[in-house]
Amino acid sequence: MTTIHDPITLAGAKLPNRLVKAAMSEALCGRDGLPNAELIQLYKTWADSSMGMLITGNVMVDPAALGEPGNCVIEADTPLEPIKAWSAAAKSAGSACVVQISHPGKQAPKGLNKQTVGPSAVPFSKEMQAFFATPKELSVDEIAVLVERFADTAARCEAGGFDGVQIHGAHGYLVSAFLSPKHNIREDNYGGSIENRMRFLTEIVTAIRAKTEEGFVLGVKLNSADFQRGGFSEEDSTTVIQKLESMGVDFVEVSGGTYEAPAMTGVKSSTKAREAYFLEFAEKLRAQTKIKLMVTGGFRTQPAMDAALASGALDLIGVARPLAIEPDVADRWLEGKTPKHEIKPIKTHLPPVDNAGLLEIFWYAAQFKDMGQGKAPNPKLSPYKVLFHYVKGNIKAMIKGGKKKPSRLRAK
Numbered sequence: 001m002t003t004i005h006d007p008i009t010l011a012g013a014k015l016p017n018r019l020v021k022a023a024m025s026e027a028l029c030g031r032d033g034l035p036n037a038e039l040i041q042l043y044k045t046w047a048d049s050s051m052g053m054l055i056t057g058n059v060m061v062d063p064a065a066l067g068e069p070g071n072c073v074i075e076a077d078t079p080l081e082p083i084k085a086w087s088a089a090a091k092s093a094g095s096a097c098v099v100q101i102s103h104p105g106k107q108a109p110k111g112l113n114k115q116t117v118g119p120s121a122v123p124f125s126k127e128m129q130a131f132f133a134t135p136k137e138l139s140v141d142e143i144a145v146l147v148e149r150f151a152d153t154a155a156r157c158e159a160g161g162f163d164g165v166q167i168h169g170a171h172g173y174l175v176s177a178f179l180s181p182k183h184n185i186r187e188d189n190y191g192g193s194i195e196n197r198m199r200f201l202t203e204i205v206t207a208i209r210a211k212t213e214e215g216f217v218l219g220v221k222l223n224s225a226d227f228q229r230g231g232f233s234e235e236d237s238t239t240v241i242q243k244l245e246s247m248g249v250d251f252v253e254v255s256g257g258t259y260e261a262p263a264m265t266g267v268k269s270s271t272k273a274r275e276a277y278f279l280e281f282a283e284k285l286r287a288q289t290k291i292k293l294m295v296t297g298g299f300r301t302q303p304a305m306d307a308a309l310a311s312g313a314l315d316l317i318g319v320a321r322p323l324a325i326e327p328d329v330a331d332r333w334l335e336g337k338t339p340k341h342e343i344k345p346i347k348t349h350l351p352p353v354d355n356a357g358l359l360e361i362f363w364y365a366a367q368f369k370d371m372g373q374g375k376a377p378n379p380k381l382s383p384y385k386v387l388f389h390y391v392k393g394n395i396k397a398m399i400k401g402g403k404k405k406p407s408r409l410r411a412k
C-alpha cells in the first residue's frame with residue numbers, strides 16, 4: 001500500500017516522497033517582480049523541509065495583471081540569474097520544484113492594476129464591490145496574447161532550472177473564471193459548453209508543450225467546483241480532467257472555491273472528520289481517470305494522509321498552511337508524529353474582509369516575510385495588526401480605485 005514515504009516520478013522529476021507543498025503566494029517581491037533575497041531565503045528553508053516537491057506561490061505571467069502587491073512576475077525576457085538562484089535554493093536538498101503560473105483575472109484588489117480583465121464583465125457580489133472592480137471582457141486577440149504569455153513564462157522557468165510549472169486553474173482566477181459559467185457568459189468559442197469554456201486552458205497547455213522540452217513537468221490546479229450557484233460543477237471538473245489526461249498533462253491538483261466562496265481554506269463539518277476537504281471528489285474521479293491526482297486542503301496528520309494514499313484515490317498529498325508556521329513539519333509526519341501547531345482560521349469578524357480571504361493571504365505573507373529574513377514564523381500574530389497595516393498602506397487606492405498603486409505589504 002502506498003504511504004507518504006514512497007517516491008514517485010512526474011515526467012522528468014523524481015520526488016523522494018508523496019508530500020507536496022501547495023502554492024502559497026509569498027508576496028515578497030519588489031516592484032520589479034524579480035525573485036529576491038527574501039524569496040530565495042524562504043525557499044532555502046522549505047528546501048530543507050523534506051517535502052517531495054515544492055510548488056511555488058503564484059507567479060504572474062503579466063506585469064499589468066498582479067494578484068497582490070509583491071507578486072513575482074516572470075516573462076519571456078526576465079533575467080535568468082534571479083530565477084536560477086531561486087530554483088537552485090528550492091532544489092538544494094533533493095525536492096523537486098514546480099512554479100505555479102497565474103493570471104488573477106478580476107480577483108485583484110482595486111487600484112493594484114490599471115484595469116482588471118475577465119472572460120466577461122461579470123461584477124462581484126455587492127459586499128465585495130468595495131474591494132474588487134468589475135473586469136473588462138477580453139477580446140479574442142487579447143486571449144491569444146495571454147495564452148502565449150503563459151507559454152513564455154513556462155519556457156523561462158524551464159531555462160531558469162525549475163522542474164516544471166503548474167497552471168493555476170482554480171480559485172476564481174482567470175483560467176478558473178473562463179471555466180465557470182457564472183463568470184464566463186461569452187457567446188463565442190470561449191463560452192457556453194464546457195468544451196468552449198475550457199478552450200483557454202487547453203490552448204495554454206498546448207502552447208506550453210510547444211515551448212518546453214519533454215520531461216518538463218506540467219500540472220494544473222483545478223477546482224472540484226466553485227461552490228457558487230450556477231458555477232463550475234463537479235461534472236464540468238471531471239470533463240476537464242479527462243481532457244487534460246488525454247493531452248498528457250502530468251498531474252492535476254484538486255482544490256475548490258473562489259474569493260466569493262473560499263472553500264479552499266474552509267472546513268465543512270461533513271469532511272472535517274476526514275481532514276481533506278476534496279477527498280470525496282477525488283474518490284469519484286479515480287473511477288474516471290488515471291491521471292496523477294493531488295488533493296490539497298485540510299490534510300494535517302500522517303494517518304489521514306496514509307489512509308488517503310492507501311485508498312488509491314490520489315497519488316500526492318498537498319499541504320499549504322502548516323508549512324507557513326512550521327516549516328519542518330514534514331519531518332514530523334515522516335516520523336509518524338503530529339504537528340506542533342494547529343491551523344486556525346484567521347478572522348477579523350468583519351464579514352467582507354473575512355469572506356474575501358485576502359486577510360488570510362496577508363497574515364501568512366507576514367510569516368513568509370519573517371522566514372525570508374531568516375527568522376522563525378509567529379503562529380500568534382494578531383490578524384487585526386495585519387489588517388490595520390494593509391488598510392493604512394492602501395486606503396487611498398481603495399477609495400479612488402486605480403489612481404494609486406497599493407503599497408508593498410507591511411504586515412508587521
Ligand SMILES: Cc1cc2nc3c(=O)[nH]c(=O)nc-3n(C[C@H](O)[C@H](O)[C@H](O)COP(=O)(O)O)c2cc1C
Binds near residue numbers: 057058221320365
Ligand atoms: C497565504 C496563502 C496563499 C495562497 N496562495 C495560493 C496560490 O498562490 N496559489 C494557489 O493555488 N493556492 C494558494 N493558496 C491555497 C493553498 O494552496 C491551499 O489550496 C489551501 O491553503 C488549502 O490547503 P491547506 O489546508 O493545506 O492550507 C494559498 C493559501 C494561503 C493560506
